Amino acid sequence: MLLRVPSSLLLLMGVAALACQCSRALTDPEPSTPTAARRAIDGAVDPELTAALARVLEGTAIPGAVGAIARFDGPTSLGAWGLRKAGGAAPIAATDPVHVGSDTKAMTAVLAARQVDAGHLRWDSTLEEVLPALAARVHEGYRGATLTQFLRHTSGAPANAPNWRAYTDRSLRERRIELAAASLQGAPARAPGTGFLYSNLGYMVAGAMIEAVGDATWEELIVKDVFEPLGIEGASFGVPGTLGEEDAPWGHTVRRGEARPVQIDNDPALGPAGTVHLPVSDWARFVLQFTDGAAAETEDPFLSAASREQLLQVGLEDYAFGWLVTERGWAQGVALTHSGSNTTWFATAWVAPRTDRAFLVAANAAGPGVPGLVDRAIGALIALER
16 A cells, blocks of 8 residues: 655645744634534544554654544544653543644635635735735735645745744734745745745745735634634644643654654744644544535535635646645545644645545654654554555
8 A cells, every 4th residue: 555645745744843832822713513514523532543553653753643534424533542742641642632734734725715715815816916015025926926826835935934933023914924025035936836836935925815805813714714614623723732731742853763852833923834733533524524525515515616626626746725636546546645744743634535534643743754654554544444
Protein backbone atom coordinates (compact mmCIF):
# COMPACT_ATOMS: atom_id res chain seq x y z
CA MET A 1 0.00 0.00 0.00
CA LEU A 2 1.66 3.23 -1.17
CA LEU A 3 0.75 6.28 0.89
CA ARG A 4 3.63 8.59 0.14
CA VAL A 5 3.15 12.07 -1.23
CA PRO A 6 6.11 13.89 -2.79
CA SER A 7 8.62 14.55 -0.02
CA SER A 8 9.28 18.11 -1.19
CA LEU A 9 5.60 19.01 -0.86
CA LEU A 10 5.24 17.11 2.41
CA LEU A 11 7.98 19.21 3.96
CA LEU A 12 6.40 22.41 2.72
CA MET A 13 3.04 21.51 4.24
CA GLY A 14 4.38 22.31 7.70
CA VAL A 15 4.61 25.93 8.82
CA ALA A 16 7.77 27.23 10.47
CA ALA A 17 7.36 27.44 14.24
CA LEU A 18 8.27 30.71 15.86
CA ALA A 19 9.20 30.45 19.53
CA CYS A 20 5.99 32.08 20.64
CA GLN A 21 4.02 30.99 23.68
CA CYS A 22 0.57 31.77 22.35
CA SER A 23 -2.70 31.87 24.24
CA ARG A 24 -4.98 28.89 23.97
CA ALA A 25 -7.92 30.74 22.51
CA LEU A 26 -8.62 34.00 20.73
CA THR A 27 -12.29 33.19 20.30
CA ASP A 28 -14.15 30.40 22.04
CA PRO A 29 -16.81 28.63 19.97
CA GLU A 30 -20.34 28.74 21.29
CA PRO A 31 -22.69 25.74 21.20
CA SER A 32 -24.50 25.23 17.93
CA THR A 33 -27.31 23.12 16.56
CA PRO A 34 -26.29 21.62 13.21
CA THR A 35 -28.75 19.80 11.00
CA ALA A 36 -29.21 16.11 11.74
CA ALA A 37 -27.50 15.05 8.52
CA ARG A 38 -24.47 17.16 9.39
CA ARG A 39 -24.18 16.07 13.03
CA ALA A 40 -21.43 13.48 13.22
CA ILE A 41 -21.79 10.62 15.66
CA ASP A 42 -19.43 11.21 18.56
CA GLY A 43 -16.37 9.04 18.32
CA ALA A 44 -15.85 5.96 20.44
CA VAL A 45 -12.51 4.49 21.43
CA ASP A 46 -11.70 1.32 19.48
CA PRO A 47 -9.09 -0.92 21.15
CA GLU A 48 -8.04 -2.25 17.74
CA LEU A 49 -7.25 1.25 16.55
CA THR A 50 -5.25 1.96 19.71
CA ALA A 51 -3.36 -1.30 19.22
CA ALA A 52 -2.59 -0.38 15.61
CA LEU A 53 -1.04 2.91 16.74
CA ALA A 54 0.98 1.10 19.39
CA ARG A 55 2.37 -1.41 16.89
CA VAL A 56 3.75 1.40 14.76
CA LEU A 57 4.84 3.90 17.41
CA GLU A 58 6.00 1.83 20.40
CA GLY A 59 9.72 2.33 20.94
CA THR A 60 9.96 5.41 18.70
CA ALA A 61 10.72 9.00 19.67
CA ILE A 62 7.05 9.99 19.40
CA PRO A 63 5.59 10.38 22.92
CA GLY A 64 1.93 10.09 21.95
CA ALA A 65 -0.59 10.09 19.13
CA VAL A 66 -4.31 10.13 18.45
CA GLY A 67 -5.92 8.55 15.40
CA ALA A 68 -9.35 8.17 13.88
CA ILE A 69 -11.25 6.29 11.22
CA ALA A 70 -14.09 8.61 10.26
CA ARG A 71 -17.16 7.36 8.41
CA PHE A 72 -19.85 9.58 6.93
CA ASP A 73 -22.35 6.74 7.20
CA GLY A 74 -21.37 5.53 10.65
CA PRO A 75 -19.52 6.27 13.87
CA THR A 76 -16.00 7.61 14.07
CA SER A 77 -13.57 5.18 15.69
CA LEU A 78 -10.85 6.70 17.85
CA GLY A 79 -7.58 5.49 19.30
CA ALA A 80 -4.93 7.06 21.50
CA TRP A 81 -1.49 5.81 22.42
CA GLY A 82 1.31 7.19 24.60
CA LEU A 83 1.76 10.24 26.81
CA ARG A 84 0.73 13.85 26.75
CA LYS A 85 4.28 14.83 27.67
CA ALA A 86 7.54 12.90 27.45
CA GLY A 87 8.63 12.06 30.98
CA GLY A 88 5.17 12.85 32.32
CA ALA A 89 2.55 10.60 33.82
CA ALA A 90 -0.65 11.62 32.02
CA PRO A 91 -1.67 9.38 29.11
CA ILE A 92 -2.80 11.06 25.94
CA ALA A 93 -6.57 10.73 25.54
CA ALA A 94 -8.64 10.20 22.40
CA THR A 95 -10.60 13.33 23.33
CA ASP A 96 -7.52 15.54 23.75
CA PRO A 97 -7.02 18.49 21.38
CA VAL A 98 -4.36 18.00 18.72
CA HIS A 99 -2.59 20.68 16.74
CA VAL A 100 -3.18 20.23 13.00
CA GLY A 101 -0.84 22.91 11.63
CA SER A 102 -1.24 23.38 7.88
CA ASP A 103 -4.29 21.13 7.81
CA THR A 104 -5.90 24.43 8.84
CA LYS A 105 -5.53 25.54 5.20
CA ALA A 106 -8.43 23.38 4.01
CA MET A 107 -10.53 25.03 6.73
CA THR A 108 -9.60 28.50 5.48
CA ALA A 109 -10.50 27.46 1.94
CA VAL A 110 -13.90 26.26 3.14
CA LEU A 111 -14.41 29.54 4.97
CA ALA A 112 -13.68 31.32 1.69
CA ALA A 113 -16.24 29.09 -0.03
CA ARG A 114 -18.84 30.04 2.56
CA GLN A 115 -18.15 33.72 1.78
CA VAL A 116 -18.47 33.02 -1.94
CA ASP A 117 -21.76 31.19 -1.39
CA ALA A 118 -23.00 34.18 0.63
CA GLY A 119 -22.11 36.55 -2.21
CA HIS A 120 -19.41 38.40 -0.27
CA LEU A 121 -16.51 37.19 -2.42
CA ARG A 122 -15.86 35.64 -5.83
CA TRP A 123 -13.22 33.05 -6.55
CA ASP A 124 -11.69 35.56 -8.96
CA SER A 125 -11.88 38.50 -6.54
CA THR A 126 -8.54 40.29 -6.71
CA LEU A 127 -6.38 41.76 -3.99
CA GLU A 128 -6.96 45.21 -5.47
CA GLU A 129 -10.74 44.80 -5.38
CA VAL A 130 -10.97 43.51 -1.82
CA LEU A 131 -8.05 45.31 -0.14
CA PRO A 132 -7.33 48.40 -2.29
CA ALA A 133 -5.32 50.18 0.42
CA LEU A 134 -3.03 47.16 0.80
CA ALA A 135 -2.79 46.67 -2.97
CA ALA A 136 -1.49 50.22 -3.32
CA ARG A 137 1.41 49.38 -0.98
CA VAL A 138 2.64 46.14 -2.61
CA HIS A 139 4.39 45.33 -5.86
CA GLU A 140 2.06 45.89 -8.79
CA GLY A 141 2.45 42.23 -9.78
CA TYR A 142 0.27 41.17 -6.84
CA ARG A 143 -2.58 43.60 -7.37
CA GLY A 144 -4.45 41.34 -9.79
CA ALA A 145 -3.75 38.13 -7.84
CA THR A 146 -7.01 36.35 -7.06
CA LEU A 147 -8.47 34.62 -4.05
CA THR A 148 -8.13 31.32 -5.91
CA GLN A 149 -4.45 31.94 -6.60
CA PHE A 150 -3.68 32.70 -2.97
CA LEU A 151 -5.52 29.54 -1.88
CA ARG A 152 -3.89 27.29 -4.50
CA HIS A 153 -0.34 28.60 -3.92
CA THR A 154 -0.09 30.15 -7.38
CA SER A 155 -0.07 33.85 -6.40
CA GLY A 156 3.74 34.05 -6.55
CA ALA A 157 3.85 35.13 -2.89
CA PRO A 158 6.90 34.01 -0.88
CA ALA A 159 6.57 31.09 1.52
CA ASN A 160 6.72 33.20 4.67
CA ALA A 161 6.98 36.75 5.98
CA PRO A 162 10.52 37.97 6.74
CA ASN A 163 9.55 38.34 10.40
CA TRP A 164 6.23 36.92 11.57
CA ARG A 165 6.61 38.62 14.95
CA ALA A 166 6.66 42.16 13.60
CA TYR A 167 3.96 44.73 14.36
CA THR A 168 2.92 43.15 17.65
CA ASP A 169 1.60 46.53 18.81
CA ARG A 170 -1.22 46.31 16.26
CA SER A 171 -4.51 44.43 16.33
CA LEU A 172 -4.46 41.00 14.71
CA ARG A 173 -6.24 42.21 11.57
CA GLU A 174 -3.91 45.20 11.27
CA ARG A 175 -0.86 42.98 11.80
CA ARG A 176 -1.87 40.75 8.89
CA ILE A 177 -2.17 43.80 6.63
CA GLU A 178 1.19 45.18 7.74
CA LEU A 179 2.92 41.83 7.35
CA ALA A 180 1.49 41.46 3.86
CA ALA A 181 2.57 45.00 2.90
CA ALA A 182 6.11 44.39 4.15
CA SER A 183 6.38 40.94 2.55
CA LEU A 184 5.07 41.72 -0.94
CA GLN A 185 7.35 44.62 -1.86
CA GLY A 186 9.33 42.62 -4.38
CA ALA A 187 7.99 41.17 -7.62
CA PRO A 188 6.18 37.82 -7.41
CA ALA A 189 8.47 34.83 -7.73
CA ARG A 190 6.30 33.86 -10.70
CA ALA A 191 3.50 35.77 -12.36
CA PRO A 192 0.24 34.92 -10.56
CA GLY A 193 -1.32 31.79 -11.99
CA THR A 194 1.82 30.56 -13.76
CA GLY A 195 3.72 28.64 -11.08
CA PHE A 196 3.31 26.76 -7.80
CA LEU A 197 5.01 28.05 -4.65
CA TYR A 198 3.69 26.77 -1.33
CA SER A 199 2.99 29.91 0.67
CA ASN A 200 1.86 30.34 4.25
CA LEU A 201 1.95 34.07 3.57
CA GLY A 202 -0.48 33.62 0.68
CA TYR A 203 -2.96 31.94 3.00
CA MET A 204 -2.62 34.80 5.47
CA VAL A 205 -3.41 37.22 2.63
CA ALA A 206 -6.46 35.13 1.70
CA GLY A 207 -7.46 35.29 5.36
CA ALA A 208 -7.12 39.08 5.30
CA MET A 209 -9.39 39.21 2.23
CA ILE A 210 -11.96 37.15 4.11
CA GLU A 211 -11.62 39.42 7.14
CA ALA A 212 -12.26 42.48 4.96
CA VAL A 213 -15.59 41.24 3.63
CA GLY A 214 -16.61 39.69 6.97
CA ASP A 215 -15.54 42.70 9.07
CA ALA A 216 -14.18 40.40 11.78
CA THR A 217 -11.04 38.39 12.47
CA TRP A 218 -10.42 35.15 10.63
CA GLU A 219 -10.69 33.41 14.02
CA GLU A 220 -14.15 34.84 14.69
CA LEU A 221 -15.37 34.07 11.19
CA ILE A 222 -14.16 30.48 11.04
CA VAL A 223 -15.86 29.74 14.35
CA LYS A 224 -19.13 31.32 13.21
CA ASP A 225 -19.22 30.14 9.61
CA VAL A 226 -17.41 26.77 9.69
CA PHE A 227 -17.05 25.28 13.17
CA GLU A 228 -20.47 26.14 14.58
CA PRO A 229 -22.49 24.93 11.56
CA LEU A 230 -20.60 21.62 11.65
CA GLY A 231 -21.11 21.13 15.39
CA ILE A 232 -17.39 21.56 16.11
CA GLU A 233 -17.23 22.79 19.68
CA GLY A 234 -13.68 21.87 20.73
CA ALA A 235 -11.65 23.92 18.26
CA SER A 236 -9.41 26.80 19.21
CA PHE A 237 -6.09 28.39 18.26
CA GLY A 238 -2.48 28.27 19.39
CA VAL A 239 -0.98 25.99 22.03
CA PRO A 240 -3.40 23.30 23.28
CA GLY A 241 -4.03 23.36 27.01
CA THR A 242 -2.65 25.53 29.80
CA LEU A 243 0.96 26.63 29.66
CA GLY A 244 3.00 24.64 32.15
CA GLU A 245 0.25 22.09 32.83
CA GLU A 246 -0.45 18.59 31.52
CA ASP A 247 -4.16 19.18 30.99
CA ALA A 248 -3.58 18.67 27.24
CA PRO A 249 -0.78 17.19 25.14
CA TRP A 250 2.46 19.12 24.76
CA GLY A 251 4.31 19.38 21.48
CA HIS A 252 7.81 17.94 21.16
CA THR A 253 10.84 18.52 18.98
CA VAL A 254 12.74 15.37 18.10
CA ARG A 255 16.52 15.62 18.02
CA ARG A 256 18.99 12.76 17.98
CA GLY A 257 16.15 10.36 18.62
CA GLU A 258 14.90 12.13 21.75
CA ALA A 259 11.72 14.16 22.18
CA ARG A 260 12.01 17.49 23.98
CA PRO A 261 8.65 18.78 25.33
CA VAL A 262 7.78 22.37 24.45
CA GLN A 263 4.66 24.54 24.35
CA ILE A 264 5.22 26.83 21.39
CA ASP A 265 3.25 27.63 18.29
CA ASN A 266 3.29 29.72 15.17
CA ASP A 267 2.63 33.41 15.60
CA PRO A 268 -1.12 34.14 15.69
CA ALA A 269 -0.78 36.13 12.46
CA LEU A 270 -0.38 32.79 10.64
CA GLY A 271 -3.85 31.72 11.77
CA PRO A 272 -5.31 31.06 8.28
CA ALA A 273 -2.21 29.00 7.40
CA GLY A 274 -1.99 26.83 10.50
CA THR A 275 -2.88 27.56 14.13
CA VAL A 276 -5.98 25.40 14.75
CA HIS A 277 -6.13 22.71 17.43
CA LEU A 278 -9.15 20.52 18.09
CA PRO A 279 -10.12 16.99 19.15
CA VAL A 280 -9.71 14.42 16.39
CA SER A 281 -13.45 13.69 16.49
CA ASP A 282 -14.08 17.36 15.61
CA TRP A 283 -11.44 17.23 12.89
CA ALA A 284 -13.36 14.24 11.49
CA ARG A 285 -16.56 16.31 11.31
CA PHE A 286 -14.71 18.74 9.07
CA VAL A 287 -12.91 16.36 6.72
CA LEU A 288 -16.04 14.24 6.19
CA GLN A 289 -17.50 17.24 4.35
CA PHE A 290 -15.27 16.22 1.43
CA THR A 291 -16.91 12.82 1.01
CA ASP A 292 -19.46 11.91 -1.63
CA GLY A 293 -21.98 11.33 1.15
CA ALA A 294 -21.73 14.96 2.23
CA ALA A 295 -21.94 16.12 -1.37
CA ALA A 296 -25.23 14.22 -1.76
CA GLU A 297 -26.93 16.21 1.00
CA THR A 298 -29.65 18.37 -0.49
CA GLU A 299 -31.42 19.77 2.58
CA ASP A 300 -29.67 22.91 3.86
CA PRO A 301 -26.29 21.96 2.37
CA PHE A 302 -23.21 23.23 4.15
CA LEU A 303 -21.60 24.14 0.81
CA SER A 304 -23.15 24.78 -2.58
CA ALA A 305 -22.48 22.25 -5.32
CA ALA A 306 -20.53 24.90 -7.22
CA SER A 307 -18.26 25.61 -4.24
CA ARG A 308 -17.69 21.90 -3.62
CA GLU A 309 -16.62 21.49 -7.22
CA GLN A 310 -14.33 24.51 -6.98
CA LEU A 311 -12.66 23.33 -3.77
CA LEU A 312 -11.63 20.07 -5.42
CA GLN A 313 -10.45 21.58 -8.69
CA VAL A 314 -6.79 20.66 -9.09
CA GLY A 315 -4.33 23.41 -9.90
CA LEU A 316 -0.60 23.13 -10.37
CA GLU A 317 1.37 20.32 -8.68
CA ASP A 318 -1.89 18.36 -8.09
CA TYR A 319 -2.87 20.88 -5.40
CA ALA A 320 -6.45 22.00 -4.89
CA PHE A 321 -7.68 24.24 -2.06
CA GLY A 322 -5.84 22.95 1.01
CA TRP A 323 -5.59 19.40 -0.37
CA LEU A 324 -3.16 17.43 -2.46
CA VAL A 325 -5.31 15.40 -4.88
CA THR A 326 -4.11 11.96 -5.92
CA GLU A 327 -5.49 8.44 -6.49
CA ARG A 328 -5.28 5.28 -4.39
CA GLY A 329 -6.70 1.82 -4.89
CA TRP A 330 -7.96 1.58 -1.31
CA ALA A 331 -9.86 4.85 -1.90
CA GLN A 332 -11.48 3.40 -5.05
CA GLY A 333 -10.11 6.35 -6.98
CA VAL A 334 -9.54 9.92 -5.90
CA ALA A 335 -7.94 10.53 -2.51
CA LEU A 336 -7.24 13.80 -0.73
CA THR A 337 -4.36 14.31 1.66
CA HIS A 338 -2.52 17.00 3.58
CA SER A 339 -0.08 17.19 6.45
CA GLY A 340 0.53 19.93 8.97
CA SER A 341 3.23 20.75 11.47
CA ASN A 342 4.21 23.67 13.66
CA THR A 343 7.54 21.82 14.18
CA THR A 344 6.33 20.37 17.49
CA TRP A 345 3.31 18.40 16.17
CA PHE A 346 2.76 16.42 12.98
CA ALA A 347 -0.74 15.67 11.71
CA THR A 348 -1.88 13.93 8.51
CA ALA A 349 -5.31 13.47 6.97
CA TRP A 350 -6.35 11.17 4.12
CA VAL A 351 -9.89 11.31 2.72
CA ALA A 352 -11.46 8.75 0.38
CA PRO A 353 -14.51 10.58 -1.01
CA ARG A 354 -16.00 7.58 -2.86
CA THR A 355 -15.96 5.30 0.18
CA ASP A 356 -17.11 8.04 2.58
CA ARG A 357 -14.07 7.42 4.79
CA ALA A 358 -11.28 9.50 6.28
CA PHE A 359 -8.16 8.50 8.20
CA LEU A 360 -6.49 10.88 10.64
CA VAL A 361 -3.37 10.68 12.79
CA ALA A 362 -1.81 13.45 14.89
CA ALA A 363 1.45 12.92 16.77
CA ASN A 364 2.62 15.30 19.48
CA ALA A 365 6.12 15.51 18.00
CA ALA A 366 7.91 16.68 14.89
CA GLY A 367 11.37 16.09 13.54
CA PRO A 368 13.38 13.51 11.61
CA GLY A 369 11.49 10.28 11.08
CA VAL A 370 8.15 11.53 12.38
CA PRO A 371 6.41 12.03 8.99
CA GLY A 372 7.25 8.46 7.98
CA LEU A 373 5.93 7.06 11.26
CA VAL A 374 2.69 9.00 10.95
CA ASP A 375 2.39 7.75 7.37
CA ARG A 376 2.80 4.17 8.58
CA ALA A 377 0.19 4.75 11.29
CA ILE A 378 -2.26 6.00 8.65
CA GLY A 379 -1.58 2.83 6.66
CA ALA A 380 -2.31 0.71 9.74
CA LEU A 381 -5.70 2.41 10.13
CA ILE A 382 -6.54 1.92 6.47
CA ALA A 383 -5.71 -1.78 6.86
CA LEU A 384 -8.25 -2.05 9.70
CA GLU A 385 -11.02 -0.74 7.45
CA ARG A 386 -10.33 -2.94 4.42
